[in-house]
Amino acid sequence: MNTEYAITEDILFTNFIRSKPNLSEKSKSHYRAAMNKFYKATHEQLGTVIANCKNQQDRVTEKIIFQGEDSDGNKIVEKQIINFDLNSPESYINIYINTFINYCKETKIRTNTINGYLTLVCAVLNFYSVKIPEMEKFSRTTPKWNLLSKEDFKFVMNDGSILYASLIKFLISTGMRISDALSLSIGDFMNATKDYHNFVDVEDFIENAPSDMIGYWKFHPHKTQRFNIECQTFNDPESSNLILQNLRKLKNEYYPRKNRKNGLDLKPSKDDALFGSQKGYFKRNLTQDSVSDTLYIKNKKLRQHHINIIDEKIANGELSIEDREKMIEKIPKFHAHSCRKFFSTVIAKNCGNLRICAILEGHATPMKTDSSYVKIGYDELKEAYMSALPDLSLENTEVKVYTSEIREEMENKISDLEKKNEDYKRRMDELIDDVSNIKKIFGDR
Structure with a gap:
């Protein structure tokens, strides 16, 4: 495979995209993802x-059919033109499609996603007059899955860069879909954590923002935008600390090094990607395709890690060899969506209010009339999130949960202390005035 070739930069692909001026950016990204997968599967430009495909599909052959002899003994033959059988397993198009399907299955892509990818790939090929054989769609399936543990997440986070550690922790703590997380900027993060700082300059923020910030995110998820579903969620202190650690590394190490080496003037800005790609000096967003490839490798390492533990237990007599395959089947799969599943499970466990769960997860409300009759405020959402925070934190941090009643009680205490402080200040001023008056009457003696 030519590592310098990028199928989405091929003139044939870009011409296809240009031919569809009304195509949304989201649809374009889907086409790019599908064609990238197709190239990785087939290794063909x-x-x-x-x-x-076109050379083969246009091929015709002649078949001579012997019909007997006439009265003079001459052979009677008939020529039959036979077009190439498009549905033949030996056809190029079938080989390409089956190779692509097998690649998708091997990389654990869900069947409904494979159907979507096939539709997009075939649309590109058909645009260039490639005939598509008859294909049966895969039935939509909901694969069995096992929830990852905190130790599993720590394993995949420790195996790699601080950038991916911060992304994974952010997905775990917010429950965001990967498409939403990858669209965020540093400015978005500054705004989400504004309760903790008043920085306007991005470099001041990166250098001096406090630790342990909890970010508040309010947005319409890309996947459900057409249904006008709003999500309100939070990111935990661990993820904020990792994000700041990554941004400080970029600002203080990566950019100065690149500037010295290449004569550039790189510096962070609010419009930079929160989770940036090295190809664009970490300023442009990571692509879903590159994240998928990286997490796929992490999943393979996690699986092997679990298999090693199983084999060690068998060697130590803690498990029987007969149980090996059953234990391997229970190994959880790691991908971006498994972070969202972990988040949803933790929220459901700690919050009995389905409406609050739906808002935090960015799902449709359980009742269609909720938008007209039910209003859930920020304080209720924050309280529900804080109750789940110990289970979302990977270091098992003990978190003090402040309910609305406790917060109100503390605010009243603060207010009382402020009043007492004002009283003490007023009395002190009065005493100072009294001393001053006494000095005026009696002098300094």
Whole structure:
């Protein structure tokens, strides 16, 4: 495979995208993801795929059929033109499609996602007059899955860069879909944590923002935007600390090094990606495809880690060899959506209010009339999130949960102390005035 070739930069692909001026940016990203997967599966450039398929599909053969002899003994033959069988397993298009399907299955892509990818790939090929054989769609499935543990998440976070550690922890603590998380900027993070600081300059924020901030995020998820579903969620102190650690590394180490080496003037800005790609000096967002590839590798390492533990237990006599396959089947799979599943499970466990769970997860409200009759405020959401925070924290941090009643009680105490402080200040001023008057009457003696 040519590592310098990018199928989404191929002129054939870019021409296809240009031919659809009304295509949304979201749809374009889906096409790019599908075609990237297709290239990784087939190892063939788009022009080669199109040429191979078209040359073969236009091929015709003649078949001579012997019909007998006439009265003079001459052979009677009939020529039959036979077009190439598009549905033949040997056809290029079928080989490409089956190779692509097998690749998707091997990389644990869900069947409904494979259906979507196939539709997009076939649309590109058909645009260049490649005939598509009859295909049966895969039935939509909901695969069995096992919830990852905190130790599993710590394993995949420790195996790699601080950038990916911060992204994974952010997904765990917010429950955001990967598409939403990858669209965020540093400015968005500054705004989400504004209760903890008053920084306007991005470099001041990166250098001096406090530790243990809890961010508040209010947005419409990309996936459900057309339904006008709003999500309100939070990110925990651990993820904020990791994000700041990554941003400080970029500001104080990576950018100065690149500037010295290449004569550049790189510095962070509010519009930079919160989770940036190295290809764009960490200023442009990571792509879903690159994240998927990285997490796939992490999943393979996690699986092997679990298998090693199983084999060690068998060697120590803690498990029987007969149980090995059953234990391997229970190994959880790690991918971006498993972080969201972990978040949803923890929220459901700690919060009995389905309406609050739906808002935090960015799901449709349980009751259609909620938008007209039910109003859930920030304080209720924050209280529910804080109750789940110990289970979302990977270091098992003990978190003090401040309910609305406790907060109100503390605010009243603060107010009382402020009043007492004002009283003490007033009395002190009066005493100072009295002393001053006494000095005026009696002098300094």
